[in-house]
Amino acid sequence: ILNVEQSPQSLHVQEGDSTNFTCSFPSSNFYALHWYRWETAKSPEALFVMTLNGDEKKKGRISATLNTKEGYSYLYIKGSQPEDSATYLCASHRGGAQKLVFGQGTRLTINP
Amino acid sequence: NAGVTQTPKFQVLKTGQSMTLQCAQDMNHEYMSWYRQDPGMGLRLIHYSVGAGITDQGEVPNGYNVSRSTTEDFPLRLLSAAPSQTSVYFCASRAGTDYNEQFFGPGTRLTVL
Numbered sequence: 001i002l003n004v005e006q007s008p009q010s011l012h013v014q015e016g017d018s019t020n021f022t023c024s025f026p027s028s029n030f031y032a033l034h035w036y037r038w039e040t041a042k043s044p045e046a047l048f049v050m051t052l053n054g055d056e057k058k059k060g061r062i063s064a065t066l067n068t069k070e071g072y073s074y075l076y077i078k079g080s081q082p083e084d085s086a087t088y089l090c091a092s093h094r095g096g097a098q099k100l101v102f103g104q105g106t107r108l109t110i111n112p
Numbered sequence: 113n114a115g116v117t118q119t120p121k122f123q124v125l126k127t128g129q130s131m132t133l134q135c136a137q138d139m140n141h142e143y144m145s146w147y148r149q150d151p152g153m154g155l156r157l158i159h160y161s162v163g164a165g166i167t168d169q170g171e172v173p174n175g176y177n178v179s180r181s182t183t184e185d186f187p188l189r190l191l192s193a194a195p196s197q198t199s200v201y202f203c204a205s206r207a208g209t210d211y212n213e214q215f216f217g218p219g220t221r222l223t224v225l
Binding site for chain 2: 043
């Protein structure tokens with residue numbers, strides 16, 4: 001995989017349901033994997049920075065896992081709320097640590 | 113702390129005009145970068161800097177120049193604007209290591225006619 005890819009591109013979830021989505025990234029020369037939450041008309045805000053294979057991070061109802069050997073990360077949201085509606089971006093360092101390359105994002109909509 | 117600030121918030125240019133997008137941060141971050149955001153394309157890295165006096169190209173550098181004379185400021189220059197540069201531009205900064213989160217500015221929406 002040469003690029004950072006996210007799936008699905010969009011997701012509609014009923015309020016109260018749990019959901020998850022995927023970020024795939026080049027596993028060679030891995031440095032770090034970032035997750036960002038991006039609300040409409042605002043700037044992206046950092047959720048997690050993950051570095052070690054097997055890492056699990058949690059912030060409230062949101063958690064993430066990391067598999068650096070196979071090059072993927074999952075983001076989980078438990079008990080979705082309307083305020084969780086946003087685009088979730090992942091980004092990986094590629095070609096040297098300075099370049100942070102973003103995926104296209106997963107747009108999550110929570111239906112009340 | 114104001115964090116990362118960008119000016120202007122909105123700008124309309126005619127093809128061929130030049131302008132500078134301003135970015136400043138007050139967190140003493142070594143690393144600063146510029147991204148553009150286009151529908152269906154995500155955030156693409158234009159240029160970045162790892163410290164004052166040091167800049168390098170990202171994924172889509174053509175048509176843009178940058179300089180980093182101070183730690184705080186990282187302006188992005190469009191020398192001759194083209195309609196293809198219509199986009200939303202985000203500046204970001206982070207502390208020196210790769211494992212630190214990036215902080216984004218509020219963005220500049222640029223339209224080139």
